[in-house]
Amino acid sequence: MTYDWIAFLTDYGRRDGFVAACHGVIAGIAPRVRVIDVTHDVPPQDVRHGAAVLAQTVPYLPPAVVVGVVDPGVGTHRRGVALRAGENVLIGPDNGLLSWAAEACGGTTAAVELTSPRFRLDTPATTFDGRDVFAPAAAHVAAGAHVSELGADVPVADLVRLPDPWVRVEPGTLEAEVHVVDHFGNVALAANADDLGSAGLAGAESVETTVGERRYRAPLGRSFAEVASGELVVLIDSSGHVSVAANQGDAAALLGVAPGDRLTLRSVPEGPGRHGAGPA
Structure with a gap:
């Protein structure tokens, strides 16, 4: 099987030549393959x-070889792996980076460690596996190499997996950790629309958002523009997550939260109340 597309995500940024070097390796091995740059602005x-970000993106990609490189363990004994998941092959470090994306593709059905010297660059470097290991492996797979040729099998159960984000649902209350904060400062929670419904909040006019000792009341809406500029709104975002956003503002900064922090959404009595940046 060959692939027309390689999807590529890293924390390399664009100031240096790291991304270009990986593109160059791919082009040298599989010149007809096109690369989709998911992002190279993952925080280091x-x-x-x-x-x-990978998990949010892969459902909308064509069948592809997906390369992820966020790799603080580069040069250590951590494994480089290739995973089969649905119609896709996912390649990167075995540090949990690929785990949620594999689930979004239907789950990992096979895995190998990237050990074959045939499918890597022959360099003495130990700190640039994106260029020397992951990019060449992806290009060879896209050009028709079978995943099993890349190295020895790894039991799927032995792969490193990130823990599931924390969510708790009770009548009238939804508690969840911040899953991701995007470029705009929108605060996507680990909870989804079903969780909101199970908590009995789906039909609420507004909800109270609690962060530590601070409380904020915000309407439950469908778009950012349902509130005035700078005010908060709770909605289901484009990835299906419950999200706290600020119209033309930065909700994460207003709330003072970061990924991994916990928020609580509660039902509130109908009637006048404060919406926006300040405590309720």
Whole structure:
């Protein structure tokens, strides 16, 4: 099987030549393959953020070889792996980065460790596996190499997996950790629309958002523009997550939260109340 597409995510940024070098390796091995740059602006070494972005993105990609490189353990004994998941092959470090994306593709059905010297660059470097290991392996797979040729089998149960984000649902209350904060400062929770419904909040006019000792009341809406500029709104975002956003503002900064922090949404009595940046 060959692939027309390689999807590529890293924390390399664009100031240096790291991304271009990986593109060049892919082009040298599989010149007809096209590369989709998912993002190269994952915060440095933030495996969890990279995993969340990959998982949000892969359902909308064509069948592809998906390469993820957020790799604080590069040069150590951590494994480089290739996973079969649905119609896709996922390649990167075995540090949990690929785990949520594999689930979004239907689950990992086979895995190998990237040990074959035939499918890597022969360099003395130990700190640039994106160029020397992952990019060439992806290009060879896209050009028709079978995943089993890349190295020895790895039991799927032995792969590193990030823990599931924390969610708790009770009548009238939904508690969840912040799953990801995007470029706009929108705060996507680990909870989804079903969780909101199970908590009995789906039909609420507004909800109270609690962060530590601070409380904020916000309407439950469908778009950012349902509130005035700078005010908060709770909605289901484009990835299906319950999200706290600020119209033309930065909700994460207003709430003072980051990925991994916990928020609580509760039902509130109908009637006048404060919406926006300040405590309720």
